[in-house]
Amino acid sequence: MKLAIRSAGQWLNPLLFFVIVVTLFPLGIGPGPNMLATIAPGVLWVSALLAMMLSLDALFANDFRDGTLEQMVLSGHPLTVMVMGKVMAHWVTSGLPLVLLSPLLGLMMQLPEGAYGILIVSLLLGTLSLSFIGAIGAALIVSLNQGGVLLSLLVLPLTVPVLIFGSGAVAGAGMGLETSAHLSLLFAIVFLSVSLAPLAIAGALRVGVAAGR
Amino acid sequence: MYRLAGRLAPWFGGLCLLSLAVGLYLGLVVAPADYEQGDSYRIIYIHVPAAWMSMFTYVVMATSSAIFLIWRLKIADVVAEASAPIGAAFTAVALLTGSFWGKPMWGTWWIWDARLTSELLLLFLYLGYMALRGALDTPQGSARAAAILAVVGVVNIPIIHFSVEWWNTLHQPATITKLGKPSMHISMLRPLLLMALAFQLLYFHNLMVRMRTLILSRESRASWVAELNVETGN
């Protein structure tokens, strides 16, 4: 946690990535406000998802490389609890900045006025579960030197529900529809991933430590 | 286990060929043409069993992975590893035939139909599993990591499927009703079930063959493999 704040690159890079990817869409598709407003929820959500993936790569890699991870395994304290803290720290430093910046990008993407509140809430819930789901993938490939692409291949299919409910909520809010169903489903996913993912992450980290040298 | 798999493989293979032949005959020759879709509907005799098997195989893979994680039974891991490529092949076949079917039906090769989309995501899960297995170099490590992934995947599949259904009804309410299955005539259903049986047997046949090679390569340093080599004169 201390560490993440101290090294600016860790939280700044995903944020910049998020901004740049969102900027690319109007450039690729054209600046028509109507078109942008239609695709805005999807673009914002997909970009946030990719930015999260980018930041996950380094989640356990440094700890693995310098031996902190094996000391964590040996510490005699429950690994799931430490994992929980680690992933929460990741979310605060990577997920939260994205959420805070998203209204500004929504503005640039001509997002309809009614959707901003839902955008923030859905991203808040969504990035939290993305941190936990993605951490499973990061833990599985921890002993590999370069796992970036593999990480995406493993994790992205698992993140589809989050994407669907998240962007669906924002799009629905933009059209003035009721979105509580989306949000409660998102909430259920958050609950599931926060409670179950640490088990898988801790298991995967143990395997990773045993596989490395 | 190796010998058992060897003994079972030809039986599964033979029965598979038999039911495949009968199923194809009934399906392609005996069954009447659909009055709406003509003869093109016949591709479901490949498509539907393949789609069924793609999910069945993933469940087998995840179940044996869980068994491997809990009881550390090595043979369960062999089953999982052997199943992955077979399952991926079933998924690919289901996707391909689905797209062939889509061309005359919807006039396009690909449609973001809920079932096709789920199937595509399932293919990604299979590919991820195989990629992870290939990337990790120690055998024990890759086995346990892959097993964790398979279990995580099977927890997710219902959620993914549900979310894709939801997404689909939101975006294209029209196509769903069009796809609603009319009740099937028995002369069409019988070959379908036979083909499903054939695919099931095909899976078991493939599984046995792949398990044999996997067991051999994993246990290559065990003494019984050396004895086997002597027996067969290698």
Place this chain on the structure above:
Amino acid sequence: MAIHMTEQPVLLSATGMSIWRGEHLLVDELDVCVRAGSIVQIQGSNGSGKTTLLRALIGLAEFDEGEIFWRGEPVRRAQDELHASLIYLGHKAGITAGLTPLENLLSLCPELTSGERGESSARLLVQQVLDELGIGERIDLPSAALSAGQQRRVSLARLRLQSATLWVLDEPLTSLDADGYGWVQAEIQRHVGEGGAVMFTTHQSLSFDPLPVQTLQLAGDQ
């Protein structure tokens, strides 16, 4: 081996350990027994599996056959007890580059700040040990600025700061100078004298006169 040694309780033991790596049999049916108050050195050439054996014994690496016991209990049931009474120093120092030596040691040794002891007395203790190791003035610098030998010294400070019965030291002398050798040697002697046990590997020659050193020879690839 002196007679009185055999009366000490067995801490870590293993029977029939076999470890394969690919096509190579690294460890073949090895028995290991580490008693309280004993020093065990694992010998073997580069790549003979010393590190792998050490890691397998404490649950950090997979092994193919054999059983491991901690104080007579199968290690699968006693894993947490083993880990709670263990200090392992491996090839990787376990030092996070972005944190200072003090922060690193406090997170590695949580008992320093637990209970009545506060942050300031913990700091005093760490300062004292780091002074002894000759890197006292670096206590608040980022660890990334330390040399390999200095990082090694930071991780060695745990031997003084943590109380653990069993030390497993994999090449503890790497990148240390002669002063460092002397410090490690003295620490091991103190620890064993207090009833602890040490299992280690090294390519340097270390002697702990008058304490006996048990050796385990790994044959290497066969």
